[in-house]
Amino acid sequence: MIIDCHGHYTTAPPALEAWRKLQVAALDDPAKGPARSALKITDDEIRTSLENAQLKMQRERGTDVTIFSPRASFMAHHIGNEATSREWSEICNDLVARVCGLYPDNFVGVCQLPQSPGVRPERCIPELERCVSELGFIGCNLNPDPSGGHWKEPPLTDRWWYPLYEKMVELDVPAMVHVSTSCNPCFHATGAHYINADTTAFMQFLTSDLFRDFPKLKFIIPHGGGAVPYHWGRYRGLAQDMKRPPLKELLLNNVFFDTCVYHRPGIELLTKVIPVDNILFASEMVGAVRGIDPETGHHFDDTKRYVEQIEALSAEDHHKIFEGNARRVFGRLGSKPAREVNAAAKR
Amino acid sequence: MIIDCHGHYTTAPPALEAWRKLQVAALDDPAKGPARSALKITDDEIRTSLENAQLKMQRERGTDVTIFSPRASFMAHHIGNEATSREWSEICNDLVARVCGLYPDNFVGVCQLPQSPGVRPERCIPELERCVSELGFIGCNLNPDPSGGHWKEPPLTDRWWYPLYEKMVELDVPAMVHVSTSCNPCFHATGAHYINADTTAFMQFLTSDLFRDFPKLKFIIPHGGGAVPYHWGRYRGLAQDMKRPPLKELLLNNVFFDTCVYHRPGIELLTKVIPVDNILFASEMVGAVRGIDPETGHHFDDTKRYVEQIEALSAEDHHKIFEGNARRVFGRLGSKPAREVNAAAKR
Numbered sequence: 001m002i003i004d005c006h007g008h009y010t011t012a013p014p015a016l017e018a019w020r021k022l023q024v025a026a027l028d029d030p031a032k033g034p035a036r037s038a039l040k041i042t043d044d045e046i047r048t049s050l051e052n053a054q055l056k057m058q059r060e061r062g063t064d065v066t067i068f069s070p071r072a073s074f075m076a077h078h079i080g081n082e083a084t085s086r087e088w089s090e091i092c093n094d095l096v097a098r099v100c101g102l103y104p105d106n107f108v109g110v111c112q113l114p115q116s117p118g119v120r121p122e123r124c125i126p127e128l129e130r131c132v133s134e135l136g137f138i139g140c141n142l143n144p145d146p147s148g149g150h151w152k153e154p155p156l157t158d159r160w161w162y163p164l165y166e167k168m169v170e171l172d173v174p175a176m177v178h179v180s181t182s183c184n185p186c187f188h189a190t191g192a193h194y195i196n197a198d199t200t201a202f203m204q205f206l207t208s209d210l211f212r213d214f215p216k217l218k219f220i221i222p223h224g225g226g227a228v229p230y231h232w233g234r235y236r237g238l239a240q241d242m243k244r245p246p247l248k249e250l251l252l253n254n255v256f257f258d259t260c261v262y263h264r265p266g267i268e269l270l271t272k273v274i275p276v277d278n279i280l281f282a283s284e285m286v287g288a289v290r291g292i293d294p295e296t297g298h299h300f301d302d303t304k305r306y307v308e309q310i311e312a313l314s315a316e317d318h319h320k321i322f323e324g325n326a327r328r329v330f331g332r333l334g335s336k337p338a339r340e341v342n343a344a345a346k347r
Numbered sequence: 348m349i350i351d352c353h354g355h356y357t358t359a360p361p362a363l364e365a366w367r368k369l370q371v372a373a374l375d376d377p378a379k380g381p382a383r384s385a386l387k388i389t390d391d392e393i394r395t396s397l398e399n400a401q402l403k404m405q406r407e408r409g410t411d412v413t414i415f416s417p418r419a420s421f422m423a424h425h426i427g428n429e430a431t432s433r434e435w436s437e438i439c440n441d442l443v444a445r446v447c448g449l450y451p452d453n454f455v456g457v458c459q460l461p462q463s464p465g466v467r468p469e470r471c472i473p474e475l476e477r478c479v480s481e482l483g484f485i486g487c488n489l490n491p492d493p494s495g496g497h498w499k500e501p502p503l504t505d506r507w508w509y510p511l512y513e514k515m516v517e518l519d520v521p522a523m524v525h526v527s528t529s530c531n532p533c534f535h536a537t538g539a540h541y542i543n544a545d546t547t548a549f550m551q552f553l554t555s556d557l558f559r560d561f562p563k564l565k566f567i568i569p570h571g572g573g574a575v576p577y578h579w580g581r582y583r584g585l586a587q588d589m590k591r592p593p594l595k596e597l598l599l600n601n602v603f604f605d606t607c608v609y610h611r612p613g614i615e616l617l618t619k620v621i622p623v624d625n626i627l628f629a630s631e632m633v634g635a636v637r638g639i640d641p642e643t644g645h646h647f648d649d650t651k652r653y654v655e656q657i658e659a660l661s662a663e664d665h666h667k668i669f670e671g672n673a674r675r676v677f678g679r680l681g682s683k684p685a686r687e688v689n690a691a692a693k694r
Contacts, residue, residue, distance in 0.1 A: 233610025
């Protein structure tokens with residue numbers, strides 16, 4: 001069984017984006033915006049959007065379940081206000097729930113949170129609870145920078161975020177730290193902002209006692225942990241210079257890295273320096289990089305191949321990376337089949 | 348001969364910081380600030396500041412020349428205005444020039460630029476020219492974010508920067524892309540802001556035609572290129588998806604990476620994925636990480652050891668990384684001994 005812990009619904013039917021455009025066009029006068037009921041997407045449209053994309057790749061690559069969330073770059077928490085973000089998040093999450101309902105063996109849901117710049121994170125709790133208790137979701141994506149590249153929110157380790165963390169622990173759901181698009185012309189979204197956010201979050205965790213306050217709080221840092229594994233010596237050294245505990249003790253009970261690193265040498269490094277218990281298989285397909293690597297003849301984001309090629313990993317290690325760790329980190333998945341998690345959803 | 352292309356004067360005598368504090372205290376009324384002549388540092392104080400630090404480590408580790416610039420985190424371009432930054436930069440550059448004068452075999456100078464948020468980069472040209480033609484410096488550090496973590500300047504590929512680039516090409520000096528301290532509480536300076544800036548700059552270069560406009564412009568991306576080598580597949584894939592030329596053709600005539608990666612697996616990855624012609628030896632000592640790695644018993648930043656341990660590198664490769672590439676990228680150094688470069692300075 002292979003669980004891909006990081007997939008977004010990047011291929012949603014075009015009606016979704018069209019609805020969003022109408023919502024954005026009416027920001028000044030939301031009464032003129034589209035009714036939620038104006039968004040019409042049929043089950044067949046959903047099937048088509050997946051059959052030639054995520055499902056095809058699951059079959060071709062031999063992966064089984066994708067932990068699936070709304071398109072990250074479309075979260076765009078900077079747009080409008082809290083109400084804008086709430087409505088958009090509910091719609092996107094509902095659509096992911098429909099995907100999970102149609103393909104309960106293939107997808108398990110993770111929600112987008114209705115964050116909005118400067119709005120207290122506890123305002124996201126109702127949507128998190130709804131997604132977990134009604135839609136059967138098992139995690140959330142948490143955006144450390146709802147401004148979209150201006151970084152105006154307090155660090156993730158600030159008490160600003162604590163009420164949300166309390167709820168996450170109560171519900172037993174981890175968060176993937178995942179920014180959305182960049183409105184800052186300095187930062188290319190998928191090439192810089194995403195990776196920078198990963199690195200930034202890790203360093204925030206390193207300098208704080210967050211996990212003393214929340215021993216059961218869990219974060220996945222995507223995109224292979226940004227720059228962190230490549231600079232693992234730097235981070236070990238910085239922690240030591242700051243008289244922090246060793247990284248293993250300080251944060252490796254709480255922080256996990258995915259395998260969205262699109263070449264074999266990167267995966268080699270990741271699996272060499274990060275303990276195998278902290279690595280979760282992921283590909284982010286269909287995501288940031290869609291082409292075929294001319295050096296291998298395979299998709300850049302077919303990360304399963306790279307992981308399989310690492311000879312230093314034992315069968316047990318592979319099992320942890322491909323399945324076991326995801327079942328442990330996503331406590332609501334646990335040992336259950338995806339179908340069982342989805343069956344618990346109240347639709 | 349081993350050339351370390353990335354060292355800062357982090358150990359400058361305390362009088363320097365004391366002077367800076369007086370300057371900062373008088374920002375509202377610079378007339379009340381310290382006279383430049385109030386900064387008194389003797390040659391012996393300079394010697395002491397280096398003998399037990401950079402020079403000791405050069406001797407112990409067996410490196411020969413450090414390409415040396417003012418302390419990066421102290422550049423703090425966000426403080427005050429253009430005049431503040433100009434005076435501070437001149438003072439810091441003059442001090443590095445004195446270091447080079449005292450130890451002409453051990454150090455060659457690279458300057459801090461008197462950048463200031465929102466001030467056009469061509470305003471830095473006089474100081475760059477002074478450092479190159481009068482102090483014998485061979486490069487500059489260019490801060491892509493003089494705001495200190497708010498990223499308000501245009502990307503490095505914007506025409507905003509072109510007049511400075513024209514001068515760099517004319518003078519045959521490369522720039523190391525190097526931010527200063529972070530005023531944004533989200534970004535730890537050496538653990539996040541530095542690394543993010545490296546990644547950000549690379550992605551800016553990837554998406555632009557800057558090097559078609561400036562075929563001879565050269566940048567060194569420090570800290571092993573931020574996250575870039577670890578995500579080399581991602582960058583190759585992003586470039587391909589965007590129909591950009593292959594990275595080698597697009598930017599590897601102009602962009603170079605240093606070896607400030609503080610563990611062997613990171614250096615292994617760097618030397619595996621980045622062509623050897625694009626890697627310049629550096630340690631950044633005495634810099635961001637000062638401790639001893641308990642896993643090796645050696646300083647984290649003793650990067651020479653890691654490079655030497657990479658068996659896949661030939662003697663010729665080692666020569667390029669340790670010396671040849673630096674002599675090529677720093678055109679004003681070229682094949683000359685450090686002493687000859689320093690002798691050309693008009694003191």
